[in-house]
Amino acid sequence: MPLSRFGKRHERTFGKEKEEWDGDFRKPPKPESYWTNVKGQCRWCGLMILNDNDDTINTRRSWHEDCATEYMIIYHSKEQRAWVRRRDNGECNHCGNIGMRWDVDHIRPLWEQKGVVKEDLDWSYYSLDNLQTLCKKCHKKKTKDESAIRALKNKKKISKVNYKETKTWE
Ligand SMILES: [Zn+2]
């Protein structure tokens, strides 16, 4: 029996073993609904996908369009860059230069989510609203400015972890 295009995609999308989050704050954990095997359930928001005309469940789809976009912006850097380009047209958000080589930058840096447990992750860090176009020069400067703050925060985190560890021995 030949597999249709849909069938193939279906196979890829559904029935995957659930993977535990490896704690990489750059790629936040996928929601429970990502591993759903319910036809017509959005893998991102977990709601059912309805047909436009009669509100019945569209069992042929597994993503809302907006949900798919949101997902792609988080997990696929190429897609992320394409959305940022579409919005900013390559204009640096700091110096306003256009046509320079540019990077996608997280306005509030992602490393602020490092070590945060799954339940406490701030998803706004991963949205398009937290992304900006920076020319290479401005990006380099921002990264440098942030590294001092980062070092300080890491220090604080380490002392917090030590504190927790001592607590568990009580
Ligand atoms: Zn959805």
Ligand SMILES: [Zn+2]
């Ligand atoms: Zn710039």
